[in-house]
Amino acid sequence: MEMQADKQIRLLLVDDEEDFRQTLVKRLNKRGITASQAASGEAGLALLAERPMDVVVLDVKMPGISGLEVLRRIKQMALPTEVILLTGHAATQDGVEGIKAGAFDYLSKPIEFEHLLGKIRQAHDRIVTIREKQLEAECRMRLGQQMIATERLAALGTLAAGVAHEINNPLAIINEAAGYMRLLLNKQAAGLPHREGFQKALDKIESSVKRARTITHQLLGSVRKNESVLAEVDLAELAGETLQLLAGQARDKNLKLELETTTHPKGFWIEPNQVRQVLINLVSNAIHATPAGGRVWIRLAGTDGGGVTMEVGDTGTGIPKENLEKIFEPFFSTKTPGQGTGLGLYVSRQIVEKLGGTIEVRSCLGQGSQFILQLPNQVEPT
Numbered sequence: 001m002e003m004q005a006d007k008q009i010r011l012l013l014v015d016d017e018e019d020f021r022q023t024l025v026k027r028l029n030k031r032g033i034t035a036s037q038a039a040s041g042e043a044g045l046a047l048l049a050e051r052p053m054d055v056v057v058l059d060v061k062m063p064g065i066s067g068l069e070v071l072r073r074i075k076q077m078a079l080p081t082e083v084i085l086l087t088g089h090a091a092t093q094d095g096v097e098g099i100k101a102g103a104f105d106y107l108s109k110p111i112e113f114e115h116l117l118g119k120i121r122q123a124h125d126r127i128v129t130i131r132e133k134q135l136e137a138e139c140r141m142r143l144g145q146q147m148i149a150t151e152r153l154a155a156l157g158t159l160a161a162g163v164a165h166e167i168n169n170p171l172a173i174i175n176e177a178a179g180y181m182r183l184l185l186n187k188q189a190a191g192l193p194h195r196e197g198f199q200k201a202l203d204k205i206e207s208s209v210k211r212a213r214t215i216t217h218q219l220l221g222s223v224r225k226n227e228s229v230l231a232e233v234d235l236a237e238l239a240g241e242t243l244q245l246l247a248g249q250a251r252d253k254n255l256k257l258e259l260e261t262t263t264h265p266k267g268f269w270i271e272p273n274q275v276r277q278v279l280i281n282l283v284s285n286a287i288h289a290t291p292a293g294g295r296v297w298i299r300l301a302g303t304d305g306g307g308v309t310m311e312v313g314d315t316g317t318g319i320p321k322e323n324l325e326k327i328f329e330p331f332f333s334t335k336t337p338g339q340g341t342g343l344g345l346y347v348s349r350q351i352v353e354k355l356g357g358t359i360e361v362r363s364c365l366g367q368g369s370q371f372i373l374q375l376p377n378q379v380e381p382t
């Protein structure tokens with residue numbers, strides 16, 4: 001065990017006496033410790049700048065900068081390194097000064113090898129403990145930051161919904177004004193120069209308002225808690241309705257829409273509007289991703305715990321692995337700006353989690369995707 005730990009010690013020996021160094025390095029080697037060496041304080045510092053060391057065994061009396069000075073510089077640089085000083089015989093004063101300057105300990109020459117080895121091991125243990133504590137502290141800090149990030153995201157959601165709500169009013173006014181201008185243009189400005197230009201500009205205003213509305217509605221939908229009503233729902237009916245809503249889009253693309261129901265709970269209590277919004281988001285994504293001639297389906301099944309599994313699947317393009325983590329992030333979209341805002345899945349997940357359920361995705365590139373919802377029965381236990 002000790003040998004194993006010794007092997008990992010990164011040790012530097014700084015001493016100007018060549019013979020002393022060689023002997024010590026050899027003996028250390030026999031005990032499984034590989035030591036680097038330097039013949040002067042300057043050389044030692046240069047080596048430390050390149051290679052981190054756990055323990056430095058440092059002669060005090062050397063030509064050039066002294067061991068004490070080297071020690072001070074090591075401490076100044078705040079290196080994670082323990083220093084053991086080797087002082088001359090009867091030079092206790094140096095040793096005491098060294099301890100004051102932050103040395104781990106000092107030994108007087110001539111040194112006793114086993115004694116030095118023991119000190120090196122102790123110094124190394126201390127470095128390891130310090131490092132572990134530091135790692136622990138860093139880890140705790142990261143955890144704290146993560147929690148802050150989650151809270152911030154929740155706060156951001158509330159803010160976004162607030163902004164969305166505020167923006168709805170001016171949007172309505174813009175829309176009305178545009179409508180009024182169109183009316184005037186059609187009725188009274190038949191001879192107006194650049195009439196077509198006006199009309200095109202109005203089209204742009206109206207389509208942009210529509211787009212902004214979709215965004216605000218999505219954002220509001222994710223936090224609108226009080227408006228949701230719990231009701232006893234026939235899930236097959238709800239899923240069928242959803243498919244019906246999007247049947248036109250599917251027909252345009254020549255896609256088959258299918259509803260598969262195996263056993264699923266009757267008398268399921270849930271918030272139908274919220275579940276409908278999720279299904280609409282998932283099914284329209286599926287329709288978008290599937291080339292002509294493909295299939296999109298909703299599959300329903302009961303779970304053992306009285307809940308339900310709803311799978312929305314398609315035979316579409318699939319989702320690249322590197323995107324799987326990102327698709328639930330707000331504003332992540334691979335669609336062109338007019339086609340997608342990247343809020344559909346973000347909002348869907350928010351809703352599902354609020355309902356106490358989960359949403360998962362499986363996807364195979366080129367073959368299709370399945371989004372799997374698990375929802376609990378919200379009926380209160382009596």
Ligand SMILES: Nc1ncnc2c1ncn2[C@@H]1O[C@H](COP(=O)(O)OP(=O)(O)OP(=O)(O)O)[C@@H](O)[C@H]1O
Nearest residue numbers: 285286289318327333334335340341342343344345
């Ligand atoms: N069934 C699917 N098949 C392939 N890719 C999908 C599927 N569903 C989602 N994606 C990918 O995930 C992205 C994010 O989807 P999300 O519904 O959040 O936003 P969007 O559809 O781009 O925009 P919108 O806000 O209008 O829904 C999509 O742009 C698409 O790349």
Ligand SMILES: [Mg+2]
Nearest residue numbers: 281285344345
């Ligand atoms: Mg979408």
